[in-house]
Amino acid sequence: MVLSVVLAAFVLILPVELPDKTLFATLVLATRFPPLPVFVGVGTAFGFQVAIAVTAGSLLALLPGALVSAVVAVLFLTGAVLLWREARKGAQDEEAAAQARENTSFFRAAAISFGVLFAAEWGDLSQLATAGLAARYAEPVSVFVGSWAALLVISGLAAFLGRKLADRLPVALLHRIAAGLFLVFAVVAVIETVRELVG
Structure with missing residues (x-):
């Protein structure tokens, strides 16, 4: 393991994830479930996604950019619709959510958190950046450790x-x-898709 590569991956991935959708998805999950199973589920999902990105490495660069950004746009739009529907349920569901939070097992809350984040991370900037780092440095373990550490800090x-x-x-x-x-x-993903198709 090369410490400079670990540090480079950590420093690159941390600021990319700070304003990212996964931060907000984790915040929302933490309003529904206790923090520890959310952290375990999200952290595990990040681990799998980082492993996939590192393994894929340069192969991700071969995918057409327009296809990746179009799929990401659909995922974001679906997430927006689902979250808005959830919000429309209103205050009456806040009490039910608090009760559900208490009645949800650790494993179920972790599994839900894993599923949400695992799906949301596909085509994410941090995933693409991790793949690029793995291809550039040819140090997959170092890139994995640095990237996953940054994502664990954010998810925690x-x-x-x-x-x-x-x-x-x-x-x-x-x-x-x-x-x-x-x-x-x-919207940003749609704009990126159009730019890829036009450019």
Whole structure:
């Protein structure tokens, strides 16, 4: 393992993920479930995604950019619609969500968190950046460790901060904010798709 490559991956991936949709998805998950299973599920999903990105390496660069960005746009739009529907359920569901949070097993909450993040990370900037780093440095283990460490820092902050945020803000408001952000990311992905097709 090469420490300079670990550090390079960590420093590159950390700021890419800070304003990312996965941060907000983790925050929303943390409003529904206890933070520890959310962190375990999200962290495991990130681990799998980093392993896939590192393994794929330069192969991801061979995929047409328009196809990747179009699929990402559809995923973001779907996420925005689902989050908005969740927010429309309103305050009556906040009490039910609190009860569901208490009644959901650790494994189920971790599995749901894993599924949400595993699906959301496909074609993500951090995944593409990780693949690029793996191809550039030819140090897959170092790139894996650095990238995964950065993603664990982000998911830990989101999982444990999300619960505190939920105590101060209504869950419906968090869902609306996340839906708006997902919509913005969908629009950006559509613009990228058009640029790829035109350019």
